[in-house]
Amino acid sequence: MNYIKIFSPATVANVSCGFDVLGFALNAIGDEMVFKKTTKKGVKIKKIEGANLTCNIKKNVAGVVAIAMLNKVNADFGIEIELLKKVKPGSGLGSSASSAAGAAFAINELLGNPFTRLELTEFARTGERVACGSPIADNVAAVLYGGFILVKSYEPLEIIKLPVPEDLWVTIIHPQIEVKTEDARNALNPLVPIADAVKQSANLAGLISALYTDDYQLISRSLIDVIAEPYRKNLIPHFEEVKKAGLKNGALGIGISGSGPSIFALCKGKENAMSVAEAMKEDYQNTGIEFYIYTSKINNQGIIILDSK
Numbered sequence: 001m002n003y004i005k006i007f008s009p010a011t012v013a014n015v016s017c018g019f020d021v022l023g024f025a026l027n028a029i030g031d032e033m034v035f036k037k038t039t040k041k042g043v044k045i046k047k048i049e050g051a052n053l054t055c056n057i058k059k060n061v062a063g064v065v066a067i068a069m070l071n072k073v074n075a076d077f078g079i080e081i082e083l084l085k086k087v088k089p090g091s092g093l094g095s096s097a098s099s100a101a102g103a104a105f106a107i108n109e110l111l112g113n114p115f116t117r118l119e120l121t122e123f124a125r126t127g128e129r130v131a132c133g134s135p136i137a138d139n140v141a142a143v144l145y146g147g148f149i150l151v152k153s154y155e156p157l158e159i160i161k162l163p164v165p166e167d168l169w170v171t172i173i174h175p176q177i178e179v180k181t182e183d184a185r186n187a188l189n190p191l192v193p194i195a196d197a198v199k200q201s202a203n204l205a206g207l208i209s210a211l212y213t214d215d216y217q218l219i220s221r222s223l224i225d226v227i228a229e230p231y232r233k234n235l236i237p238h239f240e241e242v243k244k245a246g247l248k249n250g251a252l253g254i255g256i257s258g259s260g261p262s263i264f265a266l267c268k269g270k271e272n273a274m275s276v277a278e279a280m281k282e283d284y285q286n287t288g289i290e291f292y293i294y295t296s297k298i299n300n301q302g303i304i305i306l307d308s309k
């Protein structure tokens with residue numbers, strides 16, 4: 001294979017009760033990325049559309065991942081990359097993860113698949129470190145594995161793919177403001193009171209159990225975040241109001257997507273996801289802040305190959 005074009009999905013990390021350990025991939029939003037082998041060694045980012053990002057391969061996460069992988073196998077060829085970013089940086093929808101994990105996946109294909117999915121997640125984490133200072137795995141693993149994933153352990157890295165209830169949909173509202181992951185991480189209290197740790201782990205266990213048993217009511221009762229949301233919600237204008245509007249219209253639960261400002265609502269069925277979208281839209285219009293709304297099924301596949309030669 002000398003050429004590959006992929007769809008690399010946006011992701012929702014944390015999913016309220018799983019700070020840094022839970023994530024899922026989306027169908028409706030994702031980047032398109034093109035990778036070509038070149039006879040000249042090295043990595044070149046030829047074009048970036050849709051976002052104001054650097055083509056410097058030591059600073060762009062796709063470049064960082066590509067260099068690490070080509071060096072690892074001592075490749076006798078180079079790679080040229082084109083990015084069409086639809087997952088906006090600073091959106092809370094895993095923009096850097098989509099680029100980093102997309103690069104890991106595509107370059108592995110061009111190399112003839114020498115790496116496991118877990119190893120690709122490790123490469124993609126190096127991109128996350130460049131993007132936000134921490135090698136977080138929840139977004140990149142969701143891109144590479146698809147569906148819901150649990151980061152069972154960071155050292156050593158262990159990822160568990162969880163089941164996705166058939167009727168689970170998500171509505172996302174993306175206010176057009178930028179929240180830097182690094183800033184949202186600095187806003188947190190690094191010391192969690194033991195009572196909060198108990199609540200958070202009980203809800204995480206409840207949510208995972210609900211995914212295995214298709215128990216939508218238990219999903220609803222488990223989508224509570226006492227660790228990040230209380231600190232981060234102040235970075236998102238009108239968060240409480242839009243959350244109330246979505247819950248009133250039957251969302252199973254609502255929380256901050258990743259580090260924000262996007263807000264996700266898990267819903268049972270498409271119809272419910274659409275009416276929650278309507279309610280959130282109506283409410284957010286009062287803010288005067290521009291926003292996008294998406295409804296999506298959970299993407300159980302992860303990255304999709306659009307074309308290859």
Ligand code: HSE
Pocket residue numbers: 013014019020021092094136138139181184185228258259
């Ligand atoms: N789990 C990370 C955080 C995701 O919440 O900071 C960042 O997108």
